[in-house]
Amino acid sequence: MSGAHVVTARERGLVACTRCTRVWPMGQETCSRCGSRLVSRRTRSLQRVWAWMIMGLICYVPANLYPMLRTRTLFTTSESTIIGGAVEIARHGSYGIAVIILIASVLIPVGKFIAIAYLALSLRRQVAMSAHGRHRLYEVVEFIGRWSMIDVFVVAILSSLVQLSAVASINPGPAAVTFALSVIFTMIAALSFDPRMIWDGPEEPRP
Amino acid sequence: MVVPVSNVRESNSARPAETELIACPQCDALYHVVSPPPGERAICARCHTVLIQPRKGAGLRIIALAVSVMILMLGATFFPFLQVSVAGFHNASSVFDAALAFVDGPMIALSVAVAALIVLIPVLRAFLVIYVLAPVVFDRKPWPGAIAAFRFSETLKPWSMAEIFVIGVAVALVKISDLARVDYGPAFWMFAALVLVITVQDGYMCRWSVWKSLDKDTHK
Numbered sequence: 001m002s003g004a005h006v007v008t009a010r011e012r013g014l015v016a017c018t019r020c021t022r023v024w025p026m027g028q029e030t031c032s033r034c035g036s037r038l039v040s041r042r043t044r045s046l047q048r049v050w051a052w053m054i055m056g057l058i059c060y061v062p063a064n065l066y067p068m069l070r071t072r073t074l075f076t077t078s079e080s081t082i083i084g085g086a087v088e089i090a091r092h093g094s095y096g097i098a099v100i101i102l103i104a105s106v107l108i109p110v111g112k113f114i115a116i117a118y119l120a121l122s123l124r125r126q127v128a129m130s131a132h133g134r135h136r137l138y139e140v141v142e143f144i145g146r147w148s149m150i151d152v153f154v155v156a157i158l159s160s161l162v163q164l165s166a167v168a169s170i171n172p173g174p175a176a177v178t179f180a181l182s183v184i185f186t187m188i189a190a191l192s193f194d195p196r197m198i199w200d201g202p203e204e205p206r207p
Numbered sequence: 208m209v210v211p212v213s214n215v216r217e218s219n220s221a222r223p224a225e226t227e228l229i230a231c232p233q234c235d236a237l238y239h240v241v242s243p244p245p246g247e248r249a250i251c252a253r254c255h256t257v258l259i260q261p262r263k264g265a266g267l268r269i270i271a272l273a274v275s276v277m278i279l280m281l282g283a284t285f286f287p288f289l290q291v292s293v294a295g296f297h298n299a300s301s302v303f304d305a306a307l308a309f310v311d312g313p314m315i316a317l318s319v320a321v322a323a324l325i326v327l328i329p330v331l332r333a334f335l336v337i338y339v340l341a342p343v344v345f346d347r348k349p350w351p352g353a354i355a356a357f358r359f360s361e362t363l364k365p366w367s368m369a370e371i372f373v374i375g376v377a378v379a380l381v382k383i384s385d386l387a388r389v390d391y392g393p394a395f396w397m398f399a400a401l402v403l404v405i406t407v408q409d410g411y412m413c414r415w416s417v418w419k420s421l422d423k424d425t426h427k
Contacts, residue, residue, distance in 0.1 A: 006253050009230035009237045016230030016237075019361060020418035021258060023228045023237065033422050035354055040235075073386070089382060097381040100374075135234065135254050142365075149324065149368055153305075153375030156321050158382060160304040161289055161389075164296040168386060172309055177317050184320075187365065196235040199253070 008199070015040045018196075042194040046120055052189035053116050059182035060109055067173035068155055074167060081175065082106065082151060104150040105179070112148075112186050115141045116193070123197050134198045142190050148183045152176055210239045229415070231256055258415060265411040266344040272408040273333040273340075279401040280330050287392035289376070291383065301394060302326060302372075324368040329405065332367055335360035336408075343420045354421050361414065370402045 009016040014023040015038045017031035024031065024038060031038055067079035080088060082105045090098035115137055121127070122134055129137070155176045162170040227240040231251040238249075238258070249259035262268075287299035306322035309315060339357045342349050376398075380389055 006234075006236045008235040009228075010235055012237060014228070014230070014237070016232065016235055018232040019358060019414075021229040021232055021415055022418070023230050033354075034358055034418055036358060071386075085382075092385060094381050097378055100378060132254070139233075146365060146368055147371055147374075149371050150375045150378060152317070152321065153325070153368075153372045154379045154382065156305045156308040157289070157300070157376060157379040160308040161291050161298060161300040161379070162383060162387065163298055164291070164293050164387075167293050167296050170383075172314060172317075176309070177314055180317055180320060191365065195233045195254075199234045 006199075008196075010040050041197055041200070042192075043197070045192045045194050046123065046197075048192040049116065049120050049189050052185050052192060053113065053120075056109075056182045056185035056189060057113055059178045059185060060113075063175045063179035063182050066175040066178070068151065068175040068179065069158065070171045070173050071162075072169045072171075079173060082179070101151060101154075104148055108144055108148050109182065109186065112141055112145055112190070116186070116189055119193060119198070123200075131199050135195060138190075138193065138195050138198065145183070145187045145190055148186075149180070152180045152183070210241055229258065231258060260413045261416050262411055262413065265413060265416070266340050269408055269411050270337055270340050270344060272404050272411070273336045275404050276333040276401060276408070277330055279397050279404065280326060280333075283394045283397040283401055284326050286394035286397065288394040288398070289380070290390045290392055291387045292390075293387040299392060301392075302398065324366060325372045328363050328367045329369045329401075332360050332363055335363075336412075339417065339421070343417070349421050357417060357421065367405070369398070369405060373398060373402050 009023050010026075012023075013026045015026050015028060016023045017034060017036050017038055019036040020031060020034040022031060022033050026040065028038055030036065064082055066081070068082050068085060069080050071078050071080070082101070086098045086101040086105075089101065118127075118129075119134060119138055119141075122129065127134075155172050158170045159172050162168055228237060229240055230237050231254060233256040234251060234254040236251055236253045238251075240249075240259070245261045245263040247261075248257055250257055284302045286301060288301050288305065290297065290299040292298075302325065303322075306326060307318050309318040309321065335356045338350060339353045339360070342353070376395070383389060
């Protein structure tokens with residue numbers, strides 16, 4: 001199937017509604033069925049993708065440097081960062097959970113930054129990965145990005161649950177905010193990307 | 208079923224002009240819609256995005272599931288979720304408390320965001336879906352604003368994070384298991400059920416069918 005030439009809406013002089021899939025003559029501005037704005041290719045969205053991604057990246061730095069959690073027990077107070085927290089859990093023997101945290105809070109965000117940058121760059125120059133591969137990568141990025149929120153929810157659960165006056169209390173650290181922002185910004189970056197441009201090929205300059 | 212638009216002109220003109228054309232939202236491939244039989248899915252031949260997946264009686268089921276989402280969420284939000292005890296001190300926390308964990312100080316925005324992601328958006332989506340589908344299922348004219356409502360519901364979809372919250376609970380349990388004794392409250396099970404219901408509901412949802420039923424042309 002991949003060998004055959006696929007006719008796109010654009011080639012037929014049509015513009016597709018990405019929300020309800022209906023096609024309209026090129027030039028129409030809003031979909032008459034669902035009211036979404038019609039754009040054949042969101043070419044300018046690429047700037048938005050970069051902007052949101054850089055915002056996400058900026059927020060990701062303090063998210064790793066500042067503590068995520070402040071744990072206070074009877075005599076000690078400890079602060080743990082994302083990675084520090086995972087290491088601590090691994091030391092207690094729960095390797096599975098440590099791996100989940102590391103994947104959700106380190107591997108996925110970093111992988112997402114790389115993947116989004118790669119996809120954005122691939123639209124302008126020839127890259128080794130096929131359109132199919134890049135589209136699959138885009139789907140993975142879009143699907144998996146939300147799961148980074150796990151750590152923020154863990155902080156929320158722990159800090160509401162562990163409030164036992166003097167004995168033990170857990171409070172959120174500043175990294176909780178920056179990490180949540182980082183996840184939200186990269187999600188918006190992925191949502192701003194127009195996957196239809198992956199299939200167009202780099203050699204076609206678009207208006 | 209969908210048939211790819213061929214690049215040979217004749218075959219296109221051979222088809223009746225009124226066949227609906229749709230394009231894959233992910234890769235822009237163009238298709239003719241051929242009346243899809245219930246239970247079958249139409250998948251983009253190029254990028255494998257699901258285009259159409261009609262199911263018999265899906266509308267009524269989606270409404271029933273959306274109603275259960277709203278009821279379960281009401282319980283899951285306010286009943287205790289987890290209980291923790293250390294050396295005679297106890298504390299029980301509801302989802303509502305978890306959402307308000309950041310209320311102190313400058314982190315209040317995060318509290319609002321967490322509340323929205325795990326409670327408000329899932330409930331709002333359930334409500335919007337009922338509003339959109341209820342008249343359609345009973346063969347009435349769509350209620351005013353149904354089109355905007357469904358569009359909004361679709362926009363909110365990636366921001367509905369109830370299922371992620373449940374995994375967060377599992378991680379949180381392990382994190383404090385050596386600090387304190389933790390017990391599940393009734394809301395935990397309600398929340399787990401909620402996630403299942405939302406997943407099943409999404410499986411029944413065929414966006415193409417909904418948009419088609421909301422099309423102004425079919426209600427003249």
